[in-house]
Amino acid sequence: MQISYSKNEEKFRDKVRLWLKENVSDEIKDQTLGGSSLDTELMVKWHKKLYQKGWVAPEIDKKWGGSGFSQTENFIFGYEYARSGAPRLKTKLIAIGMLTPLLLQFGTKEQQERFIPDMISGEIQWAQGYSEPDAGSDLANLSTEAVLDGDDFIVNGQKIWTSMADYAHWMFMLVRTDTSGKKQQGISFLLVDLKSPGITIRPTEALTDHEPFCEVFFDNVRVPKENLVGKINEGWNIAKVLLEHERLNAFPVGEVIAALEIVVKNAEKINFRGKPLLEDPVFRRKLAVLDVDCKAFLYTFFRILSKLQSGSAPGPETSFLKAYGAELYQRVMDLSIEVMGPYGQSWYNLKEYGNPVHQATMGWVNARSLTIWGGASEIQRTIIATQVLKLPRK
Numbered sequence: 001m002q003i004s005y006s007k008n009e010e011k012f013r014d015k016v017r018l019w020l021k022e023n024v025s026d027e028i029k030d031q032t033l034g035g036s037s038l039d040t041e042l043m044v045k046w047h048k049k050l051y052q053k054g055w056v057a058p059e060i061d062k063k064w065g066g067s068g069f070s071q072t073e074n075f076i077f078g079y080e081y082a083r084s085g086a087p088r089l090k091t092k093l094i095a096i097g098m099l100t101p102l103l104l105q106f107g108t109k110e111q112q113e114r115f116i117p118d119m120i121s122g123e124i125q126w127a128q129g130y131s132e133p134d135a136g137s138d139l140a141n142l143s144t145e146a147v148l149d150g151d152d153f154i155v156n157g158q159k160i161w162t163s164m165a166d167y168a169h170w171m172f173m174l175v176r177t178d179t180s181g182k183k184q185q186g187i188s189f190l191l192v193d194l195k196s197p198g199i200t201i202r203p204t205e206a207l208t209d210h211e212p213f214c215e216v217f218f219d220n221v222r223v224p225k226e227n228l229v230g231k232i233n234e235g236w237n238i239a240k241v242l243l244e245h246e247r248l249n250a251f252p253v254g255e256v257i258a259a260l261e262i263v264v265k266n267a268e269k270i271n272f273r274g275k276p277l278l279e280d281p282v283f284r285r286k287l288a289v290l291d292v293d294c295k296a297f298l299y300t301f302f303r304i305l306s307k308l309q310s311g312s313a314p315g316p317e318t319s320f321l322k323a324y325g326a327e328l329y330q331r332v333m334d335l336s337i338e339v340m341g342p343y344g345q346s347w348y349n350l351k352e353y354g355n356p357v358h359q360a361t362m363g364w365v366n367a368r369s370l371t372i373w374g375g376a377s378e379i380q381r382t383i384i385a386t387q388v389l390k391l392p393r394k
């Protein structure tokens, strides 16, 4: 099998590569950790810069402020983007990667026109209110309730691990609107202005010393009923489609390959028993295993890409990308730290070794979260077993 780009696609790749080289500053690279950006203000600034270039939403139609790239151009862009050291933007993943396609599929014309352009330009930031203290892996167990009162829903309850809630202007959330049937049946999907009276937001510190997520409390919060997406009590299907988009966009394949390329570069520089580490057979064996696994991941990604090109929805197969991509990235990070020897203990970035992002301990710690957010790996495996391989539940 020969996989290569056409001449035009190569030209496109070179143009993207050059622009990123000239625009991804050291300041941005230094704030990128385990692929994500830690400084929210810098992240928003970079989002706006990409928007001005017309490249913040490669997969979305130009009509909405997206780039209107083909699936292949989108892949090339994502690959070059990850290799440039630019951060995976939470602002983009939540608003453009998840909510925009969802509103295009299930939202009213008014909702699309009101929300999508500002999401793409980065003027309005969004948070995702799914998880609750008793509803993580078992998401349908959620209990934050919304009761219809005239033209408003009244919302009471609590969300947890809500990324960016302290910075975002709006949040999409799942609420319980009926308790009479199966727990999946009484769920609805709401869009909520985070400045509404009755909302309290409390940031939570993570192992990396940063506060990437928050607890959000709702005390008799009024939400206009035109902010309901889809029909009342039919939010579970919408929620699942959104998760497929999250999993599709969660793990840019280029990021894993770029991280492995950095491991190789560093192994050329590190001296081991009088030779570059890269020449050590034990090390080469570990590298070869990861290299083959990265290629397998890349071709799996191509397979799902072909499905999208034929107009299908992402589907439960995206759970492969999420589970395998996250675990592969963690394995690359393990080898990265090993290569660095004593330098691998550094908590902060080390500039002298390539793109410093991937080897500092803080980056390694941050990568632990990849197998939790967007649905833990165990849950992805259950989806693969039951929905893709059609195995019995017991």
Ligand SMILES: Cc1cc2nc3c(=O)[nH]c(=O)nc-3n(C[C@H](O)[C@H](O)[C@H](O)COP(=O)(O)OP(=O)(O)OC[C@H]3O[C@@H](n4cnc5c(N)ncnc54)[C@H](O)[C@@H]3O)c2cc1C
Residues within 6 Å of the ligand: 127, 128, 129, 130, 131, 132, 133, 135, 136, 137, 138, 160, 161, 162, 163, 164, 212, 213, 369, 372, 373, 374, 375, 376, 377, 378, 379, 382
């Ligand atoms: C960095 C980060 C950012 C996040 N951002 C957001 C956000 O913006 N919005 C949001 O809504 N949520 C967010 N989350 C929450 C995330 O979606 C949940 O943490 C995740 O779904 C797991 O839920 P939980 O933490 O309640 O763990 P639990 O569901 O309690 O799971 C604990 C462990 O038990 C395992 N387990 C649970 N049930 C099963 C089962 N049936 N079979 C096998 N194993 C099982 C899990 O795999 C896991 O290992 C974020 C999490 C992280 C780490």
